Structures are given as structure tokens and as C-alpha cells.
Amino acid sequence: MKLSSFIHFASFGVKTIIFRKKEPILGTIIVSDKCNLKCKHCSVNNITAIVHPYEQIKNEMLQLYNMGVRILFFCGGETFMWRDGNRTIRDLVVEAKMMGFLIVNVVTNGTFELDLPEADLILLSLDGDKERHNAIRGDTYDTIMNNINNATSDNICFYMAINQINKNAIEHVCMKARDMKNVKAVSFNFHTPYPDTKELALSKEEKAECCDVIRRMMKEGAPVFNLKSAFPYLINNNFPTPCHQCVVMENGKLSTCGRCIDVPGLCEECGYFFVAEYTLLFGGHPLIILEMLMTYLKYI
Numbered sequence: 543m544k545l546s547s548f549i550h551f552a553s554f555g556v557k558t559i560i561f562r563k564k565e566p567i568l569g570t571i572i573v574s575d576k577c578n579l580k581c582k583h584c585s586v587n588n589i590t591a592i593v594h595p596y597e598q599i600k601n602e603m604l605q606l607y608n609m610g611v612r613i614l615f616f617c618g619g620e621t622f623m624w625r626d627g628n629r630t631i632r633d634l635v636v637e638a639k640m641m642g643f644l645i646v647n648v649v650t651n652g653t654f655e656l657d658l659p660e661a662d663l664i665l666l667s668l669d670g671d672k673e674r675h676n677a678i679r680g681d682t683y684d685t686i687m688n689n690i691n692n693a694t695s696d697n698i699c700f701y702m703a704i705n706q707i708n709k710n711a712i713e714h715v716c717m718k719a720r721d722m723k724n725v726k727a728v729s730f731n732f733h734t735p736y737p738d739t740k741e742l743a744l745s746k747e748e749k750a751e752c753c754d755v756i757r758r759m760m761k762e763g764a765p766v767f768n769l770k771s772a773f774p775y776l777i778n779n780n781f782p783t784p785c786h787q788c789v790v791m792e793n794g795k796l797s798t799c800g801r802c803i804d805v806p807g808l809c810e811e812c813g814y815f816f817v818a819e820y821t822l823l824f825g826g827h828p829l830i831i832l833e834m835l836m837t838y839l840k841y842i
């Protein structure tokens with residue numbers, strides 16, 4: 543991370559903690575909910591299948607930038623399916639960088655060719671070993687591995703949503719993150735149980751076991767892009783929600799924290815690690831502040 547970016551984030555953090563401010567720093571734009579997959583745990587694919595046009599997304603970027611957002615995620619649907627004429631997701635990343643966003647990340651299922659060196663991180667969903675990943679995401683594991691090996695940059699970070707199907711495959715994903723040449727790290731979430739995927743949720747005891755495995759893997763040198771000090775809060779679901787420093791924009795609609803904010807009762811069962819990490823950080827939790835500094839400086 544550039545020193546100027548670090549100073550910007552540090553000053554935002556200090557002001558937010560001291561004055562209990564609620565301004566956002568992290569924004570996500572949903573470029574389309576269209577997707578080539580239909581993963582078992584996902585409730586947000588192909589609801590409208592509308593691909594939002596370039597000019598609309600550019601205006602959404604500007605709106606977020608003017609609100610103070612400096613960390614931008616592009617998400618979907620499948621981001622690599624996004625097109626407007628000759629423009630691709632790469633043009634959106636380049637535009638965002640030119641606009642002044644300090645960190646620009648893209649979330650993808652990894653089934654398309656990976657040529658996106660301009661992104662700070664490509665968060666690529668890997669949901670276990672071949673058997674368990676494919677049980678969730680269809681027959682895609684080999685294609686993804688091939689795309690990672692042929693990627694034009696080493697800015698990939700695995701993104702694993704841990705649920706009833708893949709809870710025993712954490713070690714595999716950690717080892718792949720450590721050993722694959724284009725992969726920097728892995729970041730985890732627990733399954734967030736939307737009404738149609740409740741059966742995939744983990745119990746408190748299962749979450750605790752998963753955190754033990756992640757801790758052990760970290761000790762053994764696996765590059766995990768999460769904060770250990772947030773684990774107890776994630777296990778007990780007793781972190782503050784929603785995260786006021788995060789916003790999501792989908793087709794002109796701005797939501798605080800996630801588009802899931804409209805699902806009644808879901809925040810009490812939230813499994814997204816970033817929510818626990820950010821709300822604890824901006825709540826002034828000293829251990830989280832220290833760990834966040836060390837982790838972000840290491841991976842971004």
C-alpha cells in the first residue's frame with residue numbers, strides 16, 4: 543500500500559473511532575446479478591439477470607467516491623461476465639483507479655480467464671477441495687485451477703464461504719493459498735443463512751471448530767487475510783451490525799452494509815468476517831486495530 547493511502551485510511555480510522563462517525567470508506571458495486579453458475583449456498587444470482595450499463599456504473603462510482611468511499615469492490619452475479627460493447631470488468635477497474643479509489647478489488651467465481659493486473663485483489667471463490675467445491679459450485683474446480691495457473695498477475699486471494707458441505711475443507715484451501723504461485727492469501731466467511739439456504743448454516747460449536755483449524759493453519763504459515771481477534775465474536779454472533787462504514791450499490795439503490803440488510807433477522811446470524819472486523823475496528827477495539835494494521839500492510 544502507498545504511504546499516502548495508508549495515511550488516508552489511518553486518519554479516517556482515527557476520526558471515525560474518536561467522533562463515532564458513520565461515514566463509509568468501503569463500497570461495493572453490483573455490476574449485474576447475471577451468473578453462469580447456480581451455487582447451492584447463493585441466493586443472489588440471476589434474480590433480474592440485468593447487466594447494468596457502463597455509464598450507470600460510472601455514475602455509481604462517482605456517487606460513492608463523493609461520499610468518501612476509497613475502497614471499492616466490484617461484485618455480482620459474475621463480474622467477469624459483465625460487458626458493455628467492447629468494455630469489460632477491466633475497464634471498470636481502470637476507471638475506478640483513475641477516479642481516485644485507493645484500493646479496487648473484484649470478486650469472481652474464477653471460471654473465466656484471469657487477466658486483471660490492475661485490480662489490487664481478485665477475490666476468487668474457492669469452496670474446498672475438488673469434491674466439495676464442485677458439490678457446491680458445479681463441475682468448475684479444474685477450470686478454476688487452470689485459470690489461476692494461467693493468470694497474468696499474482697493478485698489473487700481465495701474467498702471461501704464455509705458451510706455444512708465444505709466445513710472440513712478449510713485446510714485444503716489454506717494449503718492451496720500457500721502453494722499456488724498467483725495466490726496471495728485466503729479470506730473466509732461463514733455461511734449467512736438466507737431463508738432459502740438455512741440448512742447450510744453452521745452451529746456455534748461448528749464455527750468454533752472451523753476457527754480452531756484456521757488458527758492452526760495460520761500458525762503453520764498459511765496466508766490468512768482475516769483477524770484472529772474477531773473469531774470469538776464471529777462464533778457467538780455478538781459483533782455489532784450493520785457496518786456503517788460499508789455500503790452497497792445495486793442498480794442505483796444504496797444499502798448500508800449489504801443488500802442482505804433487507805432480509806428480516808439476517809444480521810443477527812451474519813457470517814461475513816468483514817462486518818465483524820470492521821465494526822470492531824471502528825468501535826475502537828485495540829487488538830483488532832493492531833491486527834488489522836499488520837494484516838493489511840502484509841497483503842495489500
Ligand SMILES: C[S@@+](CC[C@H](N)C(=O)[O-])C[C@H]1O[C@@H](n2cnc3c(N)ncnc32)[C@H](O)[C@@H]1O
Pocket residue numbers: 577583584585586617618619620621649650651665666667701702703731732733734735736739813
Ligand atoms: C455472490 S458472489 C458474487 C461473485 C462471484 N460470482 C463469486 O462467486 O465469487 C460473492 C461471494 O459471496 C459468497 N456467498 C454467496 N452466498 C453467501 C452466503 N449466503 N453466505 C456467505 N457467503 C456467500 C460467495 O461464495 C462468493 O464468495
Ligand code: SF4
Pocket residue numbers: 577578579580581584585586587618619620651
Ligand atoms: S458464482 Fe457467485 S453469484 Fe454465481 S451463483 Fe455462485 S456465488 Fe452466486
Ligand code: SF4
Pocket residue numbers: 734783784785798799800801802803804808809810811812813814817
Ligand atoms: S450485517 Fe446484515 S447487512 Fe451486513 S452483511 Fe451481515 S447480514 Fe448483511
